[in-house]
Amino acid sequence: MFLLVFLSSSAAYADDEILSIKFSKKNQTKTALTWIQFKPQLVFAPELSKREKRENDATRAQSILSSHEVPMALIHNTKPYSHVGKLFFTKEDGKVAHCSAAFAGTDSLVVTAAHCVMSLIGDWNSDFLFIRSYGSKQQELYAVQCIALLSIWGESRGDDILNYDYAFLKTTRVSKAGGLDITTATPPEELTIIGYSDDYNAGRTMLELDFAISVRERQISSIDNPLGKGSSGSPWIDANDSKMFSVTSHYINSKKSVMWGPKMTTKTLRLIEYTNNGCESL
Numbered sequence: 001m002f003l004l005v006f007l008s009s010s011a012a013y014a015d016d017e018i019l020s021i022k023f024s025k026k027n028q029t030k031t032a033l034t035w036i037q038f039k040p041q042l043v044f045a046p047e048l049s050k051r052e053k054r055e056n057d058a059t060r061a062q063s064i065l066s067s068h069e070v071p072m073a074l075i076h077n078t079k080p081y082s083h084v085g086k087l088f089f090t091k092e093d094g095k096v097a098h099c100s101a102a103f104a105g106t107d108s109l110v111v112t113a114a115h116c117v118m119s120l121i122g123d124w125n126s127d128f129l130f131i132r133s134y135g136s137k138q139q140e141l142y143a144v145q146c147i148a149l150l151s152i153w154g155e156s157r158g159d160d161i162l163n164y165d166y167a168f169l170k171t172t173r174v175s176k177a178g179g180l181d182i183t184t185a186t187p188p189e190e191l192t193i194i195g196y197s198d199d200y201n202a203g204r205t206m207l208e209l210d211f212a213i214s215v216r217e218r219q220i221s222s223i224d225n226p227l228g229k230g231s232s233g234s235p236w237i238d239a240n241d242s243k244m245f246s247v248t249s250h251y252i253n254s255k256k257s258v259m260w261g262p263k264m265t266t267k268t269l270r271l272i273e274y275t276n277n278g279c280e281s282l
Helices: 025-038 050-065 159-164 266-276
Strands: 010-015 018-023 084-090 096-103 109-112 126-132 140-150 167-171 190-195 207-215 219-222 235-238 243-247 250-252 255-262
Touching: 018 025, 018 266, 025 126, 025 140, 084 109, 096 190, 109 243, 109 266, 126 167, 140 266, 159 255, 167 266, 190 219
Parallel strands: none
Antiparallel strands: 010 018, 018 140, 084 096, 084 126, 096 109, 109 167, 126 140, 140 167, 190 207, 190 235, 207 219, 219 255, 235 243, 243 255, 250 255
């Protein structure tokens, strides 16, 4: 049995409405090497055994797919699929976790849900590693240089903070596939979600789902969305031009099939500029 220990050397910063955290080059290298050495079954997403596939289908995936059409996104080297991947990290209690994420804003920024990088009470997660096109032969590993989110996420309480459930991570190198464009425009009546779900193939397969949406002042809801756990941070896009309008944030227990995501605003654009500048003010 291996003991999974991540070495961290980072410092947190604040700039007006933004909270950020930076990671030294030494930390970036050690984090990536530790993931590869001690958790290769996660990093390299091996095929499930026949028994695991059978058990997984019987317990979770089959019940979902029986009532919903959730096609697999198999063409990982084609836009917009080539922008999407999985973000791995460790929580404050030491547990390994993951979310969906995607290159967006620029070709060196990854967007995900804020709760994937910081808890609701303001504790940073650690040991971040983004894997573009996770689960495919085209997958690539990206170390993280710094992370930024709006300070209201870690400093406030109540439902209003869910309007800001997004964060950006600056990677140490640019994406070969580029990134999604982020827009603050009003979304069309139907969007496409691309990401991963723990309820399908143990989270090893990229999925896409078209869904009707409802727009509120500061949030968007996706109707009849079955993806659930593991899909947090998945981009909501107009598949025709790869423009991103939101990311998967949360659902309400009484309506688990309705997933919510925050609308992108001018605050989002400010956060993109800040993070892209190495988590420093311009």
